[in-house]
Amino acid sequence: DFDAAIPPELIAASWTCSASGGASCSASGSGAIDQTLSLAAGQSVRFLLTATIDPSLDQGVEQVVTFSATATVAPGADINLDNNSDSDTGSVMWGIFRDGFEDPPPPIKARQEARR
Numbered sequence: 877d878f879d880a881a882i883p884p885e886l887i888a889a890s891w892t893c894s895a896s897g898g899a900s901c902s903a904s905g906s907g908a909i910d911q912t913l914s915l916a917a918g919q920s921v922r923f924l925l926t927a928t929i930d931p932s933l934d935q936g937v938e939q940v941v942t943f944s945a946t947a948t949v950a951p952g953a954d955i956n957l958d959n960n961s962d963s964d965t966g967s968v969m970w971g972i973f974r975d976g977f978e979d980p981p982p983p984i985k986a987r988q989e990a991r992r
Contacts, residue, residue: 885929892924893922913947944964
């Protein structure tokens, strides 16, 4: 299983998945990623997550967003359990001008890849 919860600081999350080496995955979805995968040696899948930073967050304070993903494998099926999780942390600083005329923050894109 490949699981990636969406942090509460991100809204309107959607994702796509691309597979290589003969692997397969659902092409796209919205919200959290929860996929059952079967990967043979040399196969891989890549998830691309697109989300918007919640505009209701306090714009006067730097925001830290952490996104984590974990792959769970059957006992004995993986010889290297140390490469089955990943995380990405990003800081968001709002513009120095707060008069309401700034553009909304761009979507955050994060890539998580499961390999075997």
